[in-house]
Amino acid sequence: MPALPYTYIGRWQENGRTVVYLQENGESVVQVHGPGQLNDRYTVESVADDRLVLKDKPTGTRQTLLFARAATAGGTGAAPAGAEAAASGGSQEEN
Numbered sequence: 001m002p003a004l005p006y007t008y009i010g011r012w013q014e015n016g017r018t019v020v021y022l023q024e025n026g027e028s029v030v031q032v033h034g035p036g037q038l039n040d041r042y043t044v045e046s047v048a049d050d051r052l053v054l055k056d057k058p059t060g061t062r063q064t065l066l067f068a069r070a071a072t073a074g075g076t077g078a079a080p081a082g083a084e085a086a087a088s089g090g091s092q093e094e095n
Contacts, residue, residue, distance in 0.1 A: 001061060004054065006030070008067045020047060022065075 006022040009029065013019075020032040032052060035044050045053040051066045 001056075001059070001063075004063050004065055006054075006065060008065060011067070018047065020052060020067075 005025045007026070009021045009023050011018055011020045017033075022030045022032060024030050030038065032038065032044055032047060034047055038044050038054065041057055043055045043057060045055050045062065049067075051064050054063050054065060055061070056063065
């Protein structure tokens, strides 16, 4: 199965609403406002504080895209080790 074409780049929260920003194939920016159709291939199944779950419609496979943290508990301001790889690669779950 190919890796997700999305990379987490950030999110914005205002008035109780969250928008997640993803970069698609290293080019365009996509806004995710919640569950629903993302494009012809992917559907957003859920959005949480630290991840979103996408479903590949042709295969029915679910893939989780983890969000990188901006700061660690130690307050260093650095993302946790491996967070960047997790954000760009995601994990896969078979249906």
